[in-house]
Amino acid sequence: xxxxxxxxxxxxxxxxxxxxxxxxxxxxxxxxxxxxxxxxxxxxxxxxxxxxxxxxxxxxxxxxxxxxx
Amino acid sequence: xxxxxxxxxxxxxxxxxxxxxxxxxxxxxxxxxxxxxxxxxxxxxxxxxxxxxxxxxxxxxxxxxxxxxxxxxxxxxxxxxxxxxxxxxxxxxxxxxxxxxxxxxxxxxxxxxxxxxxxxxxxxxxxxxxxxxxxxxxxxxxxxxxxxxxxxxxx
Numbered sequence: 001x002x003x004x005x006x007x008x009x010x011x012x013x014x015x016x017x018x019x020x021x022x023x024x025x026x027x028x029x030x031x032x033x034x035x036x037x038x039x040x041x042x043x044x045x046x047x048x049x050x051x052x053x054x055x056x057x058x059x060x061x062x063x064x065x066x067x068x069x
Numbered sequence: 070x071x072x073x074x075x076x077x078x079x080x081x082x083x084x085x086x087x088x089x090x091x092x093x094x095x096x097x098x099x100x101x102x103x104x105x106x107x108x109x110x111x112x113x114x115x116x117x118x119x120x121x122x123x124x125x126x127x128x129x130x131x132x133x134x135x136x137x138x139x140x141x142x143x144x145x146x147x148x149x150x151x152x153x154x155x156x157x158x159x160x161x162x163x164x165x166x167x168x169x170x171x172x173x174x175x176x177x178x179x180x181x182x183x184x185x186x187x188x189x190x191x192x193x194x195x196x197x198x199x200x201x202x203x204x205x206x207x208x209x210x211x212x213x214x215x216x217x218x219x220x221x222x223x224x
Contacts (some may be wrong), residue, residue: 015181021176023101034097036101036119043100053091054104055176056079063085 019058022051032056070156073106074198089193089200091180094153095167096124102155105178105195107200109187113147113168115185121169125148128169138174145170152184154202161204163188 018050020032020041031042040055057063074087093101095116103120115138121128128146135144145168153162165184180186189202 007138036117036122040098040101040123049100050102051105052075052090053101055088057176063077063088063177 019056021053023048023053025049025051037040070154070159070202070203071199072156072163074195074200077217087198089195090177091154091185091202092202093180094155095120096150096210097137098117098124099153102153103178105180105185106175108179108181109186109190111179111181112183113145113181114165114179115168115170115173115181116172116178117173118146118169119173121146121148121150121167124150126169132169134168138170141172141174143170143172143174159208163204205223 020034022032022034023030023039023043024046027065031039032044036053039050042048043050045056072089072091074137075090076087077085089107090104091107093105094102098120099149103116103200105114105116106188118128121161126148128148132147133144134147135142137143147166149166150167151162152167153160153224155161169185188205192203194200
């Protein structure tokens with residue numbers, strides 16, 4: 001298990017969550033899916049409110065090198 | 070609005086360096102706030118076009134530009150949208166110029182000068198790992214005189 005910290009709360013992620021889009025709230029991962037549309041659809045279908053939606057990166061390189069424009 | 074830095078897991082099992090990330094709700098997608106990296110070096114605010122489509126934003130016939138992002142070139146379409154930020158207590162919405170990009174290599178958006186930093190007074194402490202954002206118009210009410218902002222800048 002790996003963890004991600006959002007707003008001071010630590011979430012436990014399974015290996016298969018890496019590179020997946022996740023929605024988190026409180027101390028739980030609500031959903032992990034291959035694309036944002038799946039996450040948004042799941043939240044709507046289940047009437048859930050996420051704290052944050054993002055794709056779990058697999059490396060430092062996948063975050064760095066952002067646009068300078 | 071005060072937010073703790075975000076840490077992501079590393080493939081090797083460790084943690085990546087904590088970063089200033091702000092969760093921003095796009096238009097009616099309040100249930101799915103998008104994690105956005107605060108990028109003081111960026112002029113534009115950009116995010117995946119998929120979120121624009123999900124929010125029902127019409128990007129046909131709008132201004133576009135092709136720019137390098139993360140080593141690749143991407144085409145970004147402009148739209149004025151409403152963004153909202155909250156820490157669970159305070160909440161602020163504002164009109165923002167956002168560029169929706171395809172392809173988009175990141176799992177988060179980028180908050181630049183236009184669309185975000187022009188609208189907020191930002192305190193960033195990498196040492197204490199938090200970022201605090203205060204709307205410029207609200208700040209002007211309690212601080213020394215500063216540049217005036219149009220009423221439409223914040224709602």
